[in-house]
Amino acid sequence: MGIIKAVNLEKHYPSPDNPAKTFAAVNKISLNIQPKEIFGLLGPNGAGKTTTLEMLEGLTSIDKGNVFIDGVDVTKHPYEVKKIIGVQLQSNEYFDRLNLSELLILFANLYSKSIDPRFILAKVDLENKINAFPDDLSGGQKQRFSIACALVNNPKILFLDEPTTGLDPQAKRNLWNLAKDLNEEGMTIVLTTHNMEEAEYLCDRIAIMDKGSIIAQDTPQQLILDYAPEPNETPIHGNIEDVFLVLTGHGLRD
Amino acid sequence: MLTKPQIHLASIFIKIFYRDRQSLFFSLLFPLIFTCIFLFSGGEPNPTKLGLVNQSLDALSFKFVELVKKEKTFLVKEGSESELKEELISADQTAVIIIPETFNQFPNPGKLRLLLDASQVRQVDAIKDSLKATLLSIERDIRNIEPMFSLQLEDVKSRPQRYIDFLLPGILAYMLMNLCIAGSGFNIVEYRRRGILKRLFVTPIQPKDFIISIVLARMFIILIQLSVILGLAIGLLKINIIGGLLPLYGVILFGAFIFLCVGFFLGSLAKTQESIRPLVLLFTFPQLILSGIFFPISSLPSFIQPVASGLPLSVIASTMRNISNDGAALFAINFNFLGIVFWIFFSFFIATKFFVWQKVAS
CATH class of the missing domain: 3.40.1710.10 (abc type-2 transporter like domain)
Structure with missing residues (x-):
């Protein structure tokens, strides 16, 4: 059995055009993520990636279906689930007037744990910023600190929501290496991303989502084999971005 | 029984407040202005x-x-x-x-x-x-006639009663309400808007832990703020707290709990910082008029008195005044005490029931 098992997940919201009606932000999604796997949820804006992730994390209520994290039912025991997962959110806002060390100690205390903030910051290469405030950090440093906050409880599973959005190539590469290192230590990682290169480089398996449903799910290599266009006269190598565009279309999304 | 996360979070809120020099300055400025006004006017209305x-x-x-x-x-x-x-x-x-x-x-x-x-x-x-x-x-x-009847005014409670003695408990209660609602209602909207609440709630803490922590921290801060006013009032305005400071602090703590919980409720109803202001005014302004802060509730039209007497600010201000001016006991079973007990349970219920930590749906 996978460390994350989701069966026929559904989430409905009032339709923006007609509040009397609803639309399925997530429509009968099933996942079976194995321990120590890096699993990617890939999809255009509004595909339902973040909603799916938040249902797995116990942050958003589940309309239909079930999620089990390490055998624990998320709907019945959300607080038990939160003890064994680490979550990095898209927003990087924290309480004012607290430095990195104080924030990490605060988050550790919310799990009733004691930590050495220097040790956690060293993991994300921020040990020299221990007395800095979040506002003093660069974009890449903020993202790494956000991951540091998610590590205070030494989680079994780490959820990353678009971790490299807005980062420069160096910061992006640095963060990928961090994710790889954490995975090699035995952590299961689930991430959402728009970045094809990121999905291809980091993920053992990928689920491509569109309009609330999973439209393909496999290893990056297999997806390329299955969906990337055949090389034509001018030999070009297909990549996961080709797969993505074939499956979800070329039209712009909000 | 308080848990380790609740105590730590409360200490963090106190630390944040202490490091906010602007808040500290203004929280001490008002008591000083208040005391000076009454010090120079002698605590009595002008002739x-x-x-x-x-x-x-x-x-x-x-x-x-x-x-x-x-x-x-x-x-x-x-x-x-x-x-x-x-x-x-x-x-x-x-x-x-x-x-x-x-x-x-x-x-x-x-x-x-x-x-x-x-x-x-x-x-x-x-x-x-x-x-x-x-x-x-x-x-x-x-x-050249002597008056047949003479009227000698004697205070049955045998203590000098000035306007400031009547006013101070009401002003303290009113300040308590405003400080609490600013400390919970406005904060919660801001924390939610910035995603800080969401960051907290990916950890195993529950809304009640968060509410208890912020209530503990704010109670501590408010006790210090009100102590400054009380200290100045006792020292400079010669206010005599007949019932003693301990019961008075007891009411302040009960009041802080009630108004902080109401603040959480209003903060959960409000979608933005702009909408929290009219909501808070809707709650506080009628009470400024109806709760006997400046004039006794008995001077209001009789049909409105029963409602006015039951308002949270009324029961807190009246109990503080009874302790301060008449030496009443804190736990005397009377209308005001029952009112406080009701508002404690009711406000905690609505604060936890309607608590919204995610973005409010538009």
């Missing part, structure tokens, strides 16, 4: 300005003038009718009394004329009553 025109120039009229001048509630200025009338129109006088030339012509003395600014309704009655009493005293003097 009524009364213009006096004496057209009689007779010994009796001078006696009347002397008696009126002795009244502490009046600040008397003598002058001509035209001059004082102008001052009355420009609101430099509250009333002008004119003693006619025929003031001493018995048995049909000329009538005293009282010129008034009708908008000063509250003072008018007091002026009329004082003048009647003065006239009566002069009449007795002329007729």
Whole structure:
């Protein structure tokens, strides 16, 4: 059995055009993520990636279906689930007037744990910023600190929501290496991303989502084999971005 | 029993407040302004300005003038009718009394004329009553008769009661309400908007843990803020807390709990910082009028008194006043105590039931 098992997940919201009606932000999604796997949820804006992730994390209520994290039912025991997962959110806002060390100690205390903030910051290469405030950090440093906050409880599973959005190539590469290192230590990682290169480089398996449903799910290599266009006269190598565009279309999304 | 996360989170909120020098400055500035206002005014309302025109120039009229001048509630200025009338129109006088030339012509003395600014309704009655009493005293003097009945005012509670003694508990309760709602309602909207609440709730803490933590922290901060005011009031304004400080602090803690919980509820209802302001005003403004802060609830129209008495600010202010002025016990079973118990449970229920930590759906 996978460390994350989701069966026929559904989430409905009032339709923006007609509040009397609803639309399925997530429509009968099933996942079976194995321990120590890096699993990617890939999809255009509004595909339902973040909603799916938040249902797995116990942050958003589940309309239909079930999620089990390490055998624990998320709907019945959300607080038990939160003890064994680490979550990095898209927003990087924290309480004012607290430095990195104080924030990490605060988050550790919310799990009733004691930590050495220097040790956690060293993991994300921020040990020299221990007395800095979040506002003093660069974009890449903020993202790494956000991951540091998610590590205070030494989680079994780490959820990353678009971790490299807005980062420069160096910061992006640095963060990928961090994710790889954490995975090699035995952590299961689930991430959402728009970045094809990121999905291809980091993920053992990928689920491509569109309009609330999973439209393909496999290893990056297999997806390329299955969906990337055949090389034509001018030999070009297909990549996961080709797969993505074939499956979800070329039209712009909000 | 408090948990380790609750205690740590509470200590963090206190640390954040302590490091916010601007908040610290303003939280101490108001008590200082408040104390200075009452220190310089002597803690009593200003005397009524009364213009006096004496057209009689007779010994009796001078006696009347002397008696009126002795009244502490009046600040008397003598002058001509035209001059004082102008001052009355420009609101430099509250009333002008004119003693006619025929003031001493018995048995049909000329009538005293009282010129008034009708908008000063509250003072008018007091002026009329004082003048009647003065006239009566002069009449007795002329007729050489002793009053058959005498009225000696004796406070049954045997303590000096000033306006500031009445006002201070109400002001403390009103400040308590505002500090609490600013500390919970406004904060929660801001924390939610910035995604800080979401960051907290990816950890295993529950809404009740968050609410208890912020309530603990704010209670601590508010106790210090109100202690500064109380300290100044006791030290400089010579306020006597007859029932003792301990029961008074007890009510302050109960009040803080109630208003912080109401703040959480309002913060959960509000979608933005802009919408929390009218919501808070809707809650606080009627209570400023109806809860007997500046005037007793008994001076309100009778049909509204039962509702006014049950408002959270009313039960807190009345209990504080009863302890401060009358030495009442904190846990005396009466309407106010039952009101406090009701509001404690009701406010905690609505705070936790309606708590929203995610973005409010539009």
